[in-house]
Amino acid sequence: MATTATITLTSADIAGDPVNVSKTATCTKAGATTDLDQTIGLNRVHLRSTTNKVLLAANAEGNNLAAKVYIINKSEDPSLYLTITINAQTVGKLYGGDWMFFPWSQTDTSASIEVAATNWTSSTGDIPVEYALFHEDTDFLTNA
Amino acid sequence: MATTTAAISLSSDITDSNVSVSNTADLNTAGTTTGLNTMTSVTKVLSSTDHVDLITTGSVSTTHAYVYINNPSTDHTEYFHIHIGNAVGSGTYDDSTLPTEEIGTLYGGDWMFIPWDVDDDITIKPSVSTDMTVEYMVFS
Numbered sequence: 001m002a003t004t005a006t007i008t009l010t011s012a013d014i015a016g017d018p019v020n021v022s023k024t025a026t027c028t029k030a031g032a033t034t035d036l037d038q039t040i041g042l043n044r045v046h047l048r049s050t051t052n053k054v055l056l057a058a059n060a061e062g063n064n065l066a067a068k069v070y071i072i073n074k075s076e077d078p079s080l081y082l083t084i085t086i087n088a089q090t091v092g093k094l095y096g097g098d099w100m101f102f103p104w105s106q107t108d109t110s111a112s113i114e115v116a117a118t119n120w121t122s123s124t125g126d127i128p129v130e131y132a133l134f135h136e137d138t139d140f141l142t143n144a
Numbered sequence: 145m146a147t148t149t150a151a152i153s154l155s156s157d158i159t160d161s162n163v164s165v166s167n168t169a170d171l172n173t174a175g176t177t178t179g180l181n182t183m184t185s186v187t188k189v190l191s192s193t194d195h196v197d198l199i200t201t202g203s204v205s206t207t208h209a210y211v212y213i214n215n216p217s218t219d220h221t222e223y224f225h226i227h228i229g230n231a232v233g234s235g236t237y238d239d240s241t242l243p244t245e246e247i248g249t250l251y252g253g254d255w256m257f258i259p260w261d262v263d264d265d266i267t268i269k270p271s272v273s274t275d276m277t278v279e280y281m282v283f284s
Contacts, residue, residue, distance in 0.1 A: 001156075001157050001158050002156070002157060003154075003155070003156035003157075003158060003163075004153075004154070004155055004156075005152065005153070005154050005255075006152065006153040006154075007150065007151065007152055007212065007255055007257055008149075008150075008151040008152075008153075009148070009149070009150050009151075009212060009281065010148070010149050010151075011146055011147060011148035011149070011183070012147065013146045013147060014146035014147075014148050014179075014180070014181065014182075014183045014283070015183055019148070019183065019185075021212070021281070023214055023255050025253055025254045025255050026253065027156075027254075028220060028251070028253075030249070030251065031220055031221045031223065031251060032220055032221075033220055036158070037158060038158065039156060039158045039159060039163065041159055041163060042163050042165065064249075066249070066251065067248075070152070070154055070165070072167055078172060078175060078176060078177055079175040079176070081174075081175065084258075084259070086245050086247060087245050088245075089228050089229060089244075089245035089264070090228075090261055090263055091228060091247065091258055091259070091260070091261070092208070092209075092258055092259030092260045092261045093174065093208060093259055093261055094259050095172070095174065095175060095259075097169050097170065098169045098259060099150070099152055099167050099169055099257075100257060100258045100259060101152055101154070101255075101256060101257050102247060102248050102256040102257070102258050103226070103247070103248030103249050103250055103251075103254060103256060104247070104248045105225070105246045105247065105248045105249050107246050111245070111246070130165075132154070132163060132165070134156060134158065
């Protein structure tokens, strides 16, 4: 079983010459060539909280194990964003249509991935968020 | 303004029903449909296991950027710890006391792509002191 992630970055005009970068990663267990073998699958939630909610709860047993996280803000409004936080450290803002893919170290149980629909109001509508986690061994629970 | 896109194709056959996701994002300035116009592309060789700055906030003039980091090593046992926060250099590197949050461990062959709000530096710690190459791009 294999999980692969390919990124393609392209721009015809951000530099004097076209930019075209493509890279495929085969997601493996920590420091090994063995494929990741567990996933929570693809999930969808609708956020309307301006304060942080746990999207993926860290498990200390996951420290030093491999885990890959995919998150996308499915809002069609480019001004609506999610604030992505790990252990009170803001990573960045995921605007409508944006996605992120990154390895996740669960150094301790405080390293949960939290999201907030920071500029949501009752008139903006919910922010649909889709996410997936691919990992090895330990158990993960989500409570978004 | 420039037009820059970031596409992901994600597939997995771990489960009985496969996961197959494809999405493309236009990289725009914060909350707009105006394309970003600045790009930095760097290849760096790190020759110690010190925890050091990779991308400093001072190198970006906005508060919204996208960062791509790649570990091009073909050795899966060689990895980088990627953090946001202050680097400790050659000082004590202890997960529980670091003035920084580890995002993840980028093993050989892995890449990551994240939005970055440019509040704190992005820092890195190689697993070995033999030359390790890291590649990164910043769009802002």
